[in-house]
Amino acid sequence: MLEIVNLEKWFGGIKAVDNVNLRVNENEIHAIIGPNGAGKTTLISQVAGELKADSGQIRFRNEDITSLRPAQRARKGLARSFQITSVMLPMTLLENVSIAVQNRKGHSFRFWKSALDDNELIDEAIQALRMVGLDDRAHRIANEVSHGEHRQLEIAMAIAMEPELLLLDEPTAGMGPEESTDLIKILQRVKGQKTILLIEHDMDAVFSLADQISVLVYGRIIATGTKEEIRANPEVQQAYLGEG
Amino acid sequence: MKNYLPRSTSGIFYTGVVLVFALIPVFVSLSGQIFYLDIFSRIMVLGIAAMSLNLLIGYGGMISLGHAAFLGIGAYCVGIPVYYEIYNGWVHLVLAIVVCGIFALVTGAISLRTKGVYFIMITLAFAQMVYFTFVSLEEYGGDDGLVIELRSEFGTWLDLEDNMVLYYTIFGVLLVSLFVVNRLVQARFGRVILGSKYNERRMQSLGFDTYRYRLVCYVISGILCGIAGLFLGNFTSFISPEMMDWTRSGELIFMVILGGTGVLFGPIIGAGVFILLEVWLPQIITFINKLELGVELPHELWHLILGAILIAVVLFGRGGIHGLLTRRKRG
Ligand SMILES: Nc1ncnc2c1ncn2[C@@H]1O[C@H](COP(=O)(O)OP(=O)(O)OP(=O)(O)O)[C@@H](O)[C@H]1O
Numbered sequence: 001m002l003e004i005v006n007l008e009k010w011f012g013g014i015k016a017v018d019n020v021n022l023r024v025n026e027n028e029i030h031a032i033i034g035p036n037g038a039g040k041t042t043l044i045s046q047v048a049g050e051l052k053a054d055s056g057q058i059r060f061r062n063e064d065i066t067s068l069r070p071a072q073r074a075r076k077g078l079a080r081s082f083q084i085t086s087v088m089l090p091m092t093l094l095e096n097v098s099i100a101v102q103n104r105k106g107h108s109f110r111f112w113k114s115a116l117d118d119n120e121l122i123d124e125a126i127q128a129l130r131m132v133g134l135d136d137r138a139h140r141i142a143n144e145v146s147h148g149e150h151r152q153l154e155i156a157m158a159i160a161m162e163p164e165l166l167l168l169d170e171p172t173a174g175m176g177p178e179e180s181t182d183l184i185k186i187l188q189r190v191k192g193q194k195t196i197l198l199i200e201h202d203m204d205a206v207f208s209l210a211d212q213i214s215v216l217v218y219g220r221i222i223a224t225g226t227k228e229e230i231r232a233n234p235e236v237q238q239a240y241l242g243e244g
Numbered sequence: 245m246k247n248y249l250p251r252s253t254s255g256i257f258y259t260g261v262v263l264v265f266a267l268i269p270v271f272v273s274l275s276g277q278i279f280y281l282d283i284f285s286r287i288m289v290l291g292i293a294a295m296s297l298n299l300l301i302g303y304g305g306m307i308s309l310g311h312a313a314f315l316g317i318g319a320y321c322v323g324i325p326v327y328y329e330i331y332n333g334w335v336h337l338v339l340a341i342v343v344c345g346i347f348a349l350v351t352g353a354i355s356l357r358t359k360g361v362y363f364i365m366i367t368l369a370f371a372q373m374v375y376f377t378f379v380s381l382e383e384y385g386g387d388d389g390l391v392i393e394l395r396s397e398f399g400t401w402l403d404l405e406d407n408m409v410l411y412y413t414i415f416g417v418l419l420v421s422l423f424v425v426n427r428l429v430q431a432r433f434g435r436v437i438l439g440s441k442y443n444e445r446r447m448q449s450l451g452f453d454t455y456r457y458r459l460v461c462y463v464i465s466g467i468l469c470g471i472a473g474l475f476l477g478n479f480t481s482f483i484s485p486e487m488m489d490w491t492r493s494g495e496l497i498f499m500v501i502l503g504g505t506g507v508l509f510g511p512i513i514g515a516g517v518f519i520l521l522e523v524w525l526p527q528i529i530t531f532i533n534k535l536e537l538g539v540e541l542p543h544e545l546w547h548l549i550l551g552a553i554l555i556a557v558v559l560f561g562r563g564g565i566h567g568l569l570t571r572r573k574r575g
């Protein structure tokens with residue numbers, strides 16, 4: 001479904017993404033692990049279109065999307081969540097998620113009917129909020145909820161887009177252990193039905209969720225495989241798993 | 245229906261404000277203070293203009309310092325046809341909508357490629373271009389402006405030559421504008437505009453081409469301001485490039501901030517307070533001087549006081565007058 005070919009990204013003299021090749025198959029959870037600063041977020045930003053590719057190609061459903069803008073990619077069915085929460089802070093949780101729903105209901109050049117009591121939007125937004133356990137706080141202002149709730153909102157917005165490919169950048173980062181477990185349960189429920197590119201530090205989460213795992217170190221993928229293969233890989237153990 | 249009834253203190257206050265506007269002509273005819281019909285016509289016209297600017301600043305986060313250009317263009321869309329003895333108001337209206345719409349589309353398409361202070365500068369630059377264009381148009385009075393001898397004719401049933409009729413026509417346009425803007429900002433379109441103000445990057449990753457939505461918002465805003473300009477021309481009966489001087493654009497921004505950005509009624513309140521201060525402050529100074537307290541206050545002092553009040557509102561009254569009204573009282 002997603003194919004990354006020889007992708008590169010330079011930041012000044014640093015090669016943040018170094019000749020990355022990666023394939024995500026349909027209905028598969030593909031996890032990317034790697035130490036801090038390995039280039040995981042950079043890679044996801046390139047897939048989502050926020051960062052340009054210096055060279056290489058990104059293909060989605062056999063279509064070259066390398067030169068598309070983020071909004072165009074989103075409309076093609078890519079959704080990302082942000083490692084550092086990025087929402088519309090002065091709006092309520094419900095409004096935030098409604099806007100995410102709005103995107104897949106066609107264009108928003110609709111000037112008359114109120115979106116605030118539009119059940120077509122609200123119902124689905126509430127559903128997404130319920131999935132992450134925020135439905136009882138739907139009318140709270142995003143600015144006034146806890147950090148953990150921000151993280152849940154972040155996921156709810158990505159889910160609400162009902163994307164074909166979900167890019168999750170450390171979804172459990174900053175969550176309490178309980179919220180974290182809940183989120184992993186949610187992802188386990190959709191496992192096998194959704195295509196997800198998942199960046200995650202929590203090894204238990206990764207090993208319980210991922211069908212495929214890629215290990216990124218200094219911008220390079222040093223190994224890709226099933227969890228057994230990754231566990232057994234000596235290079236990975238030395239470069240990454242061993243440290244932790 | 246119950247959604248339209250005010251529930252909050254500010255809601256009751258704003259309902260009161262609308263009633264005040266509705267009843268001003270009664271007050272004027274009872275008291276004979278005809279002057280105030282003029283003042284309140286001006287408040288409503290500039291209130292509509294500020295409301296259109298609020299769409300950009302308050303809801304869209306696009307701080308334009310060139311909005312008076314639309315006001316001026318709208319006014320010249322009356323002035324120039326009248327100069328050629330075309331008095332049909334519908335022609336003026338269509339002209340104002342089309343010209344302002346095109347001007348907004350072209351300048352918006354360019355300006356919106358920039359952000360922040362660059363956007364401010366480029367909107368200012370476009371407005372100055374319009375300003376100097378009209379200064380150089382000798383045929384239409386250039387610097388000296390143009391007298392509008394007869395007001396727009398919308399038909400025998402609506403005689404704008406009668407100041408009372410003009411007042412209520414503007415009042416009607418004000419109500420319609422309030423209603424339309426209210427729908428707009430609550431509709432899906434408005435949600436996208438507001439969302440882009442708060443977090444443009446996220447809106448893009450949610451699939452919205454924020455540039456396009458903003459451009460449409462810019463055009464709508466320009467057209468609404470042009471319509472305000474049409475009535476400004478009708479009501480002042482004299483128009484000149486001075487109407488689109490950048491200080492006029494600055495005043496519009498002040499009205500928006502004074503009333504409360506991103507609040508439906510904010511610009512009306514802002515325009516009202518701004519203009520009434522402009523009227524009353526000099527009167528107060530004259531009054532104090534008449535008391536002969538030994539010190540003669542310079543008449544121009546009122547500018548200073550107005551400036552100080554505006555600064556105080558910006559500094560201490562976050563959210564403008566609306567903010568003061570809605571702020572929760574703390575223990
Ligand atoms: N916008 C930027 N400008 C310059 N350098 C950047 C930029 N973004 C990231 N980098 C650098 O690129 C490298 C990869 O960063 P990235 O954020 O992708 O790592 P990461 O794997 O997501 O790390 P973490 O686990 O901490 O989230 C780092 O060395 C970082 O300092």
Ligand SMILES: [Mg+2]
Nearest residue numbers: 040041042083
């Ligand atoms: Mg990261």
